[in-house]
Amino acid sequence: MLRIIATSLKTGVITEANPFGAHASFGFPVIDFNRCTACDECARSCPTGAIQVGTAVPGRKTLSLSYAACIQCRECVAGCPEEAVSVANEIEVAAYSRQQLAQAASFDIDATTGRGTFSHVDVEPGFGLSASAARLRARIALIRRRCESGMKWRRRRASRRLSAESRRSRWSA
Numbered sequence: 538m539l540r541i542i543a544t545s546l547k548t549g550v551i552t553e554a555n556p557f558g559a560h561a562s563f564g565f566p567v568i569d570f571n572r573c574t575a576c577d578e579c580a581r582s583c584p585t586g587a588i589q590v591g592t593a594v595p596g597r598k599t600l601s602l603s604y605a606a607c608i609q610c611r612e613c614v615a616g617c618p619e620e621a622v623s624v625a626n627e628i629e630v631a632a633y634s635r636q637q638l639a640q641a642a643s644f645d646i647d648a649t650t651g652r653g654t655f656s657h658v659d660v661e662p663g664f665g666l667s668a669s670a671a672r673l674r675a676r677i678a679l680i681r682r683r684c685e686s687g688m689k690w691r692r693r694r695a696s697r698r699l700s701a702e703s704r705r706s707r708w709s710a
């Protein structure tokens with residue numbers, strides 16, 4: 538043990554606290570639907586199909602992005618001609634529902650130019666993924682507290698039963 542401590546004192550710190558700094562090469566993409574023209578370039582460049590384009594209704598397109606399928610490769614950022622895709626620092630994928638991991642919007646399509654104009658948001662992502670992780674941590678802590686108080690209650694009940702039994706055996710002796 539002392540040898541390990543002596544070696545680490547001699548070596549010093551060899552890791553960096555934040556090696557990626559402000560230019561981390563990971564993080565989920567975020568689409569600014571107001572800039573987006575529904576040109577499909579991002580969907581075509583996405584290797585995992587995390588970005589999907591829907592054309593079920595004539596004259597209208599939907600664009601959806603699912604963080605559940607995203608591998609944070611940033612191909613969509615480079616592929617967007619409108620600079621509508623940026624990268625957030627969000628990296629955690631912890632959620633209660635699939636809706637939290639998705640965002641989607643509808644666009645009206647100009648019949649002549651094929652260009653889309655943002656109409657409305659179809660799916661709002663739920664509260665942030667970090668917030669989701671925090672909620673999960675709080676829930677685990679609550680369950681732990683309940684388990685601990687349940688154990689205390691069982692211990693108290695067992696000790697009451699033991700004292701009642703010992704009283705009974707004293708009277709009958």
Ligand code: SF4
Pocket residue numbers: 566582583584585586587588602606607608609610611612613614
């Ligand atoms: S970062 Fe990569 S995987 Fe994620 S949506 Fe963009 S292209 Fe698809």
Ligand code: SF4
Pocket residue numbers: 568572573574575576577578579580600616617618619620621622
């Ligand atoms: S590439 Fe850009 S403009 Fe085209 S659909 Fe994707 S986000 Fe919208």
